[in-house]
Amino acid sequence: MEQIIIQDLTFAYQKGQPILNDVSLELPLHKSILLSGPIGCGKTTLLKLIARLLPKYGGDCSGKVNLPQGQRIGMLFQDPTMQFTMDTPRHELEFTLGNLQVPHKEISNQVTTALNFVNLQEVANQKLTTLSGGQLQRVALAVTIAMKADIILLDEPFSNIDEGNRQFILQKLTKLQKKNGTTIIISDHDLHNYQDFSQLVVQFHNQKAELLSPQDSQQLLKSANRTHANRITTSVPEASAQPIVELKDYSVIRNRNTLIGPTDLDFILNKVTLLTGPSGAGKSTLLKSIAKLTHYSGKITYAGRNIQKTFPGKYYSQVGLVFQETNQQFLNVTVGEELSLSTENGQNPFFKGKTPQAILSMVGLPDISNRVVYSLSGGQRKLIQNLVMLMMGHKLLLMDEPFTGLDHKSLQKLLTVIKQSRQQFPQTLLIVSHQLDYLNGFIDYHLVLNHHQLSYQGGLHDESQH
Amino acid sequence: MNPSIKLLLLLLISLEISFTNRLFVNLILIICLFIVLIFNKLTWHQFCWLMLIPLIPGIAVLITIGGYGAGHDWLTGWSMVSRFYVYVFAGGVMTFTTSPLTLVRSLEQNCHLPSKFAYGTLAALNILPQIKRNVSTIKVAGKMRGLDLHWWSPTLYFKAILSAIRWSDQLAQAMETHGFREERPRTYATLIPLRWVDWAILIISMVVLQILLIALP
Amino acid sequence: MFRQFHLKDIILLAIIGIVFGVIYLATGLLYNGLTIILTPFGYGPMANDITLGIWCMAGPLAAFMLRLPGASFLGEFLSAIVEMLLGDQWGVTTLLSGLVQGIGTELGFTLTLYKMYNWITLLLSATTTTILTFSWDWFRNGYSHFPLSMLIVMLIVRWLSMFFFTGILVKLIINLLNRSHVLTR
Numbered sequence: 079m080e081q082i083i084i085q086d087l088t089f090a091y092q093k094g095q096p097i098l099n100d101v102s103l104e105l106p107l108h109k110s111i112l113l114s115g116p117i118g119c120g121k122t123t124l125l126k127l128i129a130r131l132l133p134k135y136g137g138d139c140s141g142k143v144n145l146p147q148g149q150r151i152g153m154l155f156q157d158p159t160m161q162f163t164m165d166t167p168r169h170e171l172e173f174t175l176g177n178l179q180v181p182h183k184e185i186s187n188q189v190t191t192a193l194n195f196v197n198l199q200e201v202a203n204q205k206l207t208t209l210s211g212g213q214l215q216r217v218a219l220a221v222t223i224a225m226k227a228d229i230i231l232l233d234e235p236f237s238n239i240d241e242g243n244r245q246f247i248l249q250k251l252t253k254l255q256k257k258n259g260t261t262i263i264i265s266d267h268d269l270h271n272y273q274d275f276s277q278l279v280v281q282f283h284n285q286k287a288e289l290l291s292p293q294d295s296q297q298l299l300k301s302a303n304r305t306h307a308n309r310i311t312t313s314v315p316e317a318s319a320q321p322i323v324e325l326k327d328y329s330v331i332r333n334r335n336t337l338i339g340p341t342d343l344d345f346i347l348n349k350v351t352l353l354t355g356p357s358g359a360g361k362s363t364l365l366k367s368i369a370k371l372t373h374y375s376g377k378i379t380y381a382g383r384n385i386q387k388t389f390p391g392k393y394y395s396q397v398g399l400v401f402q403e404t405n406q407q408f409l410n411v412t413v414g415e416e417l418s419l420s421t422e423n424g425q426n427p428f429f430k431g432k433t434p435q436a437i438l439s440m441v442g443l444p445d446i447s448n449r450v451v452y453s454l455s456g457g458q459r460k461l462i463q464n465l466v467m468l469m470m471g472h473k474l475l476l477m478d479e480p481f482t483g484l485d486h487k488s489l490q491k492l493l494t495v496i497k498q499s500r501q502q503f504p505q506t507l508l509i510v511s512h513q514l515d516y517l518n519g520f521i522d523y524h525l526v527l528n529h530h531q532l533s534y535q536g537g538l539h540d541e542s543q544h
Numbered sequence: 545m546n547p548s549i550k551l552l553l554l555l556l557i558s559l560e561i562s563f564t565n566r567l568f569v570n571l572i573l574i575i576c577l578f579i580v581l582i583f584n585k586l587t588w589h590q591f592c593w594l595m596l597i598p599l600i601p602g603i604a605v606l607i608t609i610g611g612y613g614a615g616h617d618w619l620t621g622w623s624m625v626s627r628f629y630v631y632v633f634a635g636g637v638m639t640f641t642t643s644p645l646t647l648v649r650s651l652e653q654n655c656h657l658p659s660k661f662a663y664g665t666l667a668a669l670n671i672l673p674q675i676k677r678n679v680s681t682i683k684v685a686g687k688m689r690g691l692d693l694h695w696w697s698p699t700l701y702f703k704a705i706l707s708a709i710r711w712s713d714q715l716a717q718a719m720e721t722h723g724f725r726e727e728r729p730r731t732y733a734t735l736i737p738l739r740w741v742d743w744a745i746l747i748i749s750m751v752v753l754q755i756l757l758i759a760l761p
Numbered sequence: 762m763f764r765q766f767h768l769k770d771i772i773l774l775a776i777i778g779i780v781f782g783v784i785y786l787a788t789g790l791l792y793n794g795l796t797i798i799l800t801p802f803g804y805g806p807m808a809n810d811i812t813l814g815i816w817c818m819a820g821p822l823a824a825f826m827l828r829l830p831g832a833s834f835l836g837e838f839l840s841a842i843v844e845m846l847l848g849d850q851w852g853v854t855t856l857l858s859g860l861v862q863g864i865g866t867e868l869g870f871t872l873t874l875y876k877m878y879n880w881i882t883l884l885l886s887a888t889t890t891t892i893l894t895f896s897w898d899w900f901r902n903g904y905s906h907f908p909l910s911m912l913i914v915m916l917i918v919r920w921l922s923m924f925f926f927t928g929i930l931v932k933l934i935i936n937l938l939n940r941s942h943v944l945t946r
């Protein structure tokens with residue numbers, strides 16, 4: 079049988095720190111294969127090795143990656159926005175076909191066929207920067223169709239898009255596989271909702287990767303669906319509760335679609351509010367609106383004043399945002415410099431007088447103050463990011479996915495730090511998170527953004543029911 | 545008109561009037577460029593923009609040469625002002641009538657510009673909105689930590705370059721997965737013709753310009 | 762002896778050009794504001810000399826990041842193309858200025874045979890850029906009609922601007938980049 083053969087593969091971005099160590103795998107063609115493993119285990123790295131982007135774009139590699147003759151590879155990237163050269167879907171397809179030296183006369187027809195396959199005819203001439211994440215991934219899929227790819231690699235293609243688009247793409251991929259025998263390899267750290275699609279699973283742990291048997295694969299996918307359950311119980315704010323931020327007739331329109339419909343809503347002073355909703359619903363957009371980082375219609379007030387009429391310097395000393403994209407938060411080079419900047423300018427009494435080492439150990443980190451922030455692992459960086467923002471002591475702290483990439487132990491430690499800090503300095507927290515482990519009891523109110531509407535939810539909430 | 549020839553013509557005109565200083569020639573050029581723009585559906589908004597841009601530096605030069613220069617030469621001053629307007633109108637003709645994509649396609653097909661330069665630049669231009677957002681986010685990230693980042697702060701540039709490095713890596717990899725190879729020839733979806741009319745326009749315009757420069761004061 | 766420019770380098774240079782364009786446009790009031798303030802004293806055109814250093818930062822930065830012959834020129838020229846396409850004040854002549862600035866910044870590195878990347882190179886580059894751009898402005902901005910005393914002041918101001926932006930500021934940025942280990946080349 080034809081296979082993608084990986085033999086004794088060792089790969090390191092930096093010398094002496096292998097990401098994959100002596101990995102051997104035989105991946106059968108014409109199947110759907112799921113790469114699974116925790117954040118930072120090397121899924122993207124393996125996909126790029128198969129696509130021959132690595133070691134060309136960095137790193138050292140020993141061992142072999144052998145593809146059967148004449149197999150053409152297409153790929154969908156983790157970040158939907160950074161994978162295009164041109165301005166519109168049509169131009170991107172034309173560019174791709176031109177690269178493959180398709181004769182001039184045939185290009186236009188093939189572009190139309192590819193666009194039809196993913197139902198994107200209407201937006202063919204629209205600027206890519208105005209499309210949603212889901213639409214962008216569909217454009218990327220269209221490119222692989224136009225390329226007539228035999229192997230399609232998808233790197234967490236669904237982490238930024240909604241369920242509808244996810245289903246659409248999975249369905250189209252299934253169709254391709256049935257019709258042309260396309261090999262499909264998807265990476266994802268979240269295994270639920272794959273049991274109807276994937277036939278095989280490759281599991282990563284400790285710099286190794288192992289292909290599970292079909293039975294074990296199915297078992298794993300089934301159990302992933304079952305264990306994906308985290309519940310929280312909350313109440314709805316009372317009418318007399320004191321607000322800190324008020325939305326008045328607030329709405330957001332993006333790309334001519336309503337993201338959030340006209341809403342009146344209060345965020346309650348000195349409470350912890352959790353905001354959940356499907357990806358792409360507009361959670362980050364809401365936080366950015368409150369942080370004056372994006373435009374919206376209607377009015378937002380902070381402590382009774384329209385935020386557009388408050389001076390930025392003053393406003394940002396009271397309102398902080400933990401960015402979804404970790405690197406944006408940092409301003410210096412080393413961990414020590416980051417922490418001391420927050421010590422100097424910060425107001426939170428809980429952290430006053432504590433040494434960087436003490437602060438790091440509170441979240442279970444060793445003394446890494448001399449390390450360069452950008453060389454840390456995703457989880458470590460996330461912890462530092464949360465710390466430096468907590469130390470600032472903003473009255474209102476908006477946190478956009480502050481727990482991604484954290485293992486259970488660090489998550490519990492971080493939550494303990496937040497709780498202790500809040501006893502001395504009761505902040506208002508507005509947290510966007512899709513993972514609810516350990517949050518029960520910590521959260522006061524639960525706000526849900528669904529079908530363009532924001533509403534508080536009381537009682538028991540079970541994430542697995544979505 | 546062929547975009548590459550258009551660019552060449554406008555460059556030659558701009559270059560030539562940088563080394564000569566004739567008020568009337570400049571005025572005639574402005575009128576010609578203006579007519580070209582009108583035929584290409586110049587909007588009021590664009591027109592005001594074009595008129596406004598050179599105003600401040602124009603007045604500054606006028607006052608410097610006329611008011612403070614040796615011999616208070618107001619005529620030279622005015623011809624400097626008119627020269628600025630030629631520059632800006634020539635720029636307007638280029639940017640309002642030709643999209644970057646068409647220009648790049650023409651440079652690739654007609655002038656044999658290596659495709660890695662053509663599409664590398666285009667890929668960067670197409671993420672302009674993200675770059676803009678990123679720069680303003682860096683400033684806010686600073687304010688939230690009690691740090692004011694100005695345009696002379698190294699940190700602002702450092703952060704922006706960090707993102708640039710990451711993006712260039714991502715974009716290059718994406719282009720490669722979409723079949724792009726640096727040295728491989730490509731086929732074209734849209735052919736940009738280079739006709740003898742284009743050359744004729746170029747040569748006639750330049751000849752007329754020379755005659756005007758000799759004939760007029 | 763030297764490697765070629767790859768696609769990735771070209772995209773990087775173009776993005777850096779855009780970043781500088783965006784930062785400059787965001788503070789674009791500066792140029793016009795300075796001009797208005799200086800005009801009553803007859804020094805209006807000096808706004809150009811004061812701010813010119815910002816326009817020439819992309820070149821030396823690119824040279825330090827890529828350490829290749831032509832990197833400085835290309836960084837400067839690509840940013841000029843980008844600025845033209847973004848619709849900046851000077852229209853197509855931006856390309857010509859970009860060419861001149863590119864050669865100017867490149868010369869500093871050529872004179873040290875692309876072997877030295879330190880203060881001396883930056884100083885040299887700032888000086889060659891000052892000379893070349895000033896000669897270009899002699900024609901383009903009509904400097905030949907300006908009073909001599911003013912020209913001397915403007916030349917000195919321009920060199921100071923170059924020294925500050927393409928010297929000190931670029932060095933500080935490069936130091937940050939070096940410390941963070943992102944320049945793996």
Ligand SMILES: Nc1ncnc2c1ncn2[C@@H]1O[C@H](COP(=O)(O)OP(=O)(O)OP(=O)(O)O)[C@@H](O)[C@H]1O
Nearest residue numbers: 091097116117118119120121122123124267455456
């Ligand atoms: N360009 C790089 N330079 C240095 N280290 C890198 C680079 N890219 C990734 N890494 C490191 O390599 C490891 C594996 O990264 P990779 O992106 O393959 O993980 P992943 O399994 O795809 O994770 P995720 O689920 O977060 O996407 C991580 O620890 C990461 O920090």
Ligand SMILES: Nc1ncnc2c1ncn2[C@@H]1O[C@H](COP(=O)(O)OP(=O)(O)OP(=O)(O)O)[C@@H](O)[C@H]1O
Nearest residue numbers: 208209210211238332356357358359360361362363
């Ligand atoms: N500046 C913008 N211009 C155009 N579209 C945008 C802009 N910002 C966000 N969008 C679109 O708005 C939608 C909502 O984005 P947002 O980041 O707020 O979602 P989210 O709920 O935070 O999702 P996730 O859980 O994936 O982070 C997306 O489809 C995105 O493509």
Ligand SMILES: [Mg+2]
Nearest residue numbers: 121122156234
């Ligand atoms: Mg990944």
Ligand SMILES: [Mg+2]
Nearest residue numbers: 361362363402
């Ligand atoms: Mg989000």
